[in-house]
Amino acid sequence: MTTYILRRLIQTAGLLFFLSVLLFALVNLAPGGPLSGQGQSRHIDPDKVELLKRQFGLDKPLPTQYLIWLVGNDWMQVDRDGDGVMDGYGTRLGILRGDFGFSFRTRQPVLTEIGQRLPNTIYLTVITILVAILVAIPIGIISAIRQYSAFDISVTTFSFAGQAIPEFWLGLILILVFYAWLKNPFTGDPLLPSGGMTSIDVSGFDLGDRIVHLILPVLTGALGWIAWYSRFLRSSMLDVIHQDYIRTARAKGLSNWSVLTKHGLRNALIPLVTLLALDLPYLFGGAIFVETLFAWPGMARLYYQAALERDYPVLMAVLIIGAASIILSNLLADILYAWLDPRIRYE
Amino acid sequence: MSEMNQLTSINNELSNSLTESSTMSMGVWKRFRRHPGAIFGMIVLSILLVMALAAPLSPYDPEASEMTARYEAPSASHIMGTDALGRDLFTRILYGGRVSLTVGVLVVVLSIFIGVPVGALAGYYGGTVDSVLMRITDAFLSLPSFLVLILLSAILLEVKIPYLEGNSVLTISFVIGVFSWTTFARLVRAAFLGIRETEFVAASRALGGSDMRIMTRHILPNAIGPIIVEATLEFGYAIIEESGLSFLGFGIQPPTPSWGNLLSNAQDYFVKYPWLAIFPGLMIFLSIISINYIGDGLRDAFDPNKVLSKVGEV
Numbered sequence A: 001m002t003t004y005i006l007r008r009l010i011q012t013a014g015l016l017f018f019l020s021v022l023l024f025a026l027v028n029l030a031p032g033g034p035l036s037g038q039g040q041s042r043h044i045d046p047d048k049v050e051l052l053k054r055q056f057g058l059d060k061p062l063p064t065q066y067l068i069w070l071v072g073n074d075w076m077q078v079d080r081d082g083d084g085v086m087d088g089y090g091t092r093l094g095i096l097r098g099d100f101g102f103s104f105r106t107r108q109p110v111l112t113e114i115g116q117r118l119p120n121t122i123y124l125t126v127i128t129i130l131v132a133i134l135v136a137i138p139i140g141i142i143s144a145i146r147q148y149s150a151f152d153i154s155v156t157t158f159s160f161a162g163q164a165i166p167e168f169w170l171g172l173i174l175i176l177v178f179y180a181w182l183k184n185p186f187t188g189d190p191l192l193p194s195g196g197m198t199s200i201d202v203s204g205f206d207l208g209d210r211i212v213h214l215i216l217p218v219l220t221g222a223l224g225w226i227a228w229y230s231r232f233l234r235s236s237m238l239d240v241i242h243q244d245y246i247r248t249a250r251a252k253g254l255s256n257w258s259v260l261t262k263h264g265l266r267n268a269l270i271p272l273v274t275l276l277a278l279d280l281p282y283l284f285g286g287a288i289f290v291e292t293l294f295a296w297p298g299m300a301r302l303y304y305q306a307a308l309e310r311d312y313p314v315l316m317a318v319l320i321i322g323a324a325s326i327i328l329s330n331l332l333a334d335i336l337y338a339w340l341d342p343r344i345r346y347e
Numbered sequence B: 001m002s003e004m005n006q007l008t009s010i011n012n013e014l015s016n017s018l019t020e021s022s023t024m025s026m027g028v029w030k031r032f033r034r035h036p037g038a039i040f041g042m043i044v045l046s047i048l049l050v051m052a053l054a055a056p057l058s059p060y061d062p063e064a065s066e067m068t069a070r071y072e073a074p075s076a077s078h079i080m081g082t083d084a085l086g087r088d089l090f091t092r093i094l095y096g097g098r099v100s101l102t103v104g105v106l107v108v109v110l111s112i113f114i115g116v117p118v119g120a121l122a123g124y125y126g127g128t129v130d131s132v133l134m135r136i137t138d139a140f141l142s143l144p145s146f147l148v149l150i151l152l153s154a155i156l157l158e159v160k161i162p163y164l165e166g167n168s169v170l171t172i173s174f175v176i177g178v179f180s181w182t183t184f185a186r187l188v189r190a191a192f193l194g195i196r197e198t199e200f201v202a203a204s205r206a207l208g209g210s211d212m213r214i215m216t217r218h219i220l221p222n223a224i225g226p227i228i229v230e231a232t233l234e235f236g237y238a239i240i241e242e243s244g245l246s247f248l249g250f251g252i253q254p255p256t257p258s259w260g261n262l263l264s265n266a267q268d269y270f271v272k273y274p275w276l277a278i279f280p281g282l283m284i285f286l287s288i289i290s291i292n293y294i295g296d297g298l299r300d301a302f303d304p305n306k307v308l309s310k311v312g313e314v
Helices: A002-029 A046-056 A062-071 A110-145 A150-164 A167-181 A207-241 A244-251 A256-285 A287-293 A299-308 A312-340 B002-019 B022-033 B036-053 B089-125 B127-141 B145-156 B169-178 B182-195 B199-206 B211-248 B259-266 B275-302 B304-309
Strands: none
Touching: A002 A062, A002 A312, A002 B127, A002 B145, A110 A150, A110 A207, A110 A256, A110 A287, A110 A299, A110 A312, A150 A207, A150 B275, A167 A207, A167 A287, A167 B211, A167 B259, A167 B275, A207 A256, A207 A287, A244 A256, A256 A312, A287 A299, A287 B145, A287 B211, A299 A312, A299 B145, A312 B145, B022 B275, B036 B089, B036 B275, B089 B127, B089 B169, B089 B182, B089 B211, B089 B259, B089 B275, B127 B182, B145 B169, B145 B211, B169 B211, B182 B211, B199 B211, B211 B259, B211 B275, B259 B275
C-alpha cells in the first residue's frame, strides 16, 4: 500500500508539472492581457507598459518566465526598477518554494490574497457539505427501505428536479422569496439578507448574524448535492439490503434496526465516502455561483474577479491548486476505498 | 482473387448480421416507451425545440429596443413581460433557446468526434497507445474544468479570429467541447476492451477484416448504447455550462440572447421585475430535467437486465 501511494504521488508530481506547463503556455501565449490595454477603457502610456513589463519580468522569453514562476529568480540578475539595466538579484522564490508571485490587480502577494479568501470558502463549503450529508443520509435510507412508498416516489421526483435546477437560478429565486417578498413581521425588514458574510453594522463575532447570512448560500449550494447524494445512497442501500449477509443477519434474529444500521448502512456508506472525496474539488469549484451571487468573499469570487481583469498570477495559482486538489482527492478516494473495504487491494 | 472476394462477402454478411439491429432497436424503443419520465422528457423537449425553431414567427424583434414598453409585467401582448429596453422577453427566450440548444448539439458532436476515436484506439490497441491516450485523458480530468472554461472564454473574448469573434455560439461550443470528450473516451475504451476479446471479433480477423473494419463495423455498433446515453447527458451538461458561463459574463455576449445572459442581465432588476429572473431559469430547468429523464429512460432501455431488477426505479 505504501509503495502504491508513493507511486501515485510521483505520478501526481509529473502530471502537475505537465499541466502547469500547459496552463502557463495557454495563459501567457494568449493575445491581450492586463498590460495590452485591450478590453479595458483606460489608456495606458506605452512607456509605462514597457517599464511594468520589465519589472514583472514579462519581457523575458516564455521558458525563462516559466522557470522563474517555478523556481524563482533569486539566483539571477534582474531589472528591479524597470530602467533596462540589471541591478541586483530577484526576490521571487517560485511556486516550488511557496511563492506564487504578485497579483497584477492588487500588487499583493498571491498567497496573501488566497490566504484571505480560502478560509471563507472552506467555512461555507464545509457547512454546505455537512448540511447536504445530514439531510441526504436519512432521506436516502428511508426511501430505500420504504421502496415505492409515497415518500420514496416524492423523494425520487424531488431528486431529479434538484439535480436539474441550475444553482445560479435557484439562488436568484431564493433571494426573491426570502429577501424581496417575505418580510420579518416585527421589523418589516427583509426576512434574510441577500448577500455578504456578516452585516456591516455588526462588529465582532455574532453567531446569530453569521447563521442568518449562511442560510441562503448554503441552501443554494446544498440542494443539488442533497438530491445527488440521497439518490446515490438510496441505490447503494438497495444494493446492500438485497445481499445474502443481510438475510443471514435477519435469520439469526437481529432486530430490524440493528440489521439496517450495523449491516446495511455501514456498507452502503462506503461508496458514499469515496464519492464525497471525489466530489470535494467540485464542491469548491461549484462555489463560484454561490460566491458571486451572494457577494461571498471566497476563493471562487477571487478567481472570477481575476478572470475579469486577466490577473494571470492569481489565475495560475488557483488553477494549479485546483488541479492538485482534484488529483489528491482522487488518490484519497482510492485509499479510503481500500481502507473501508478490505476486499480491495492495490499493488 | 475469387477467394478474397468470397472472404470479403462472408465478412460483409457477418457484419450485416451483427449490425442488423432492427430487432434490438425495436426492443430498446419498446422499453423506452414504458418509462413515464422519459416520455415526459421527450414531450417537453420537443415543445422547447419546436418553440426555438418557430422563434422567427414572433411579431417582436429580439434585439430592437422599444423604450415606451420598458419593464412591462406579463400580459396578453407580452406573455413573459418586457425587459429594461422594452424587448419582449418571450421572444428573447425563444431565440435564447436556439443558442442554448445549438451549443448543446455542437458540444455533443465535437466531444463524440474527439472522445470516440481516442477511446476506440486506446481500447483496441492497448499497450503504449492506450497508456499515452489515457494519460492525456487523465490530464484533462485533473483540471478544474469550469474554471478553465472561464479562463479560456475570457481569453477568447479578446481574440479576433473569423467565426470565433466575440464568443459566438461556435466559440463557446468549441471551448466546452474540448473539455467534454473525456467521458466518451473512457466509456468507449471500456467497451472496446471488453468486446475485442469476443469470438466474433476473432472470426472477423480470421476472415481478413482490417483493424479499421473491426473497430467501426463490429465493435463500435455494440458500444452504441452507452454512447447514446452519455451523449444525452452531455447535451444537458453543455446547456448548463453555457448558461453558467453566460451568467458570469464570459459566454454568449448580449445583445444575442441566451438563457444564461438573460438571467445575468436580470440580476440588477429582478427584485422589482421578478419575471426577468423567473422565466429564463425556468427554461434551463425544464430542458435539463427533460434531458435527464430521457437519459435515464435510454439507460434502462439499453440495459434490459437492469430494468428487470429495478423496475420503476428512477
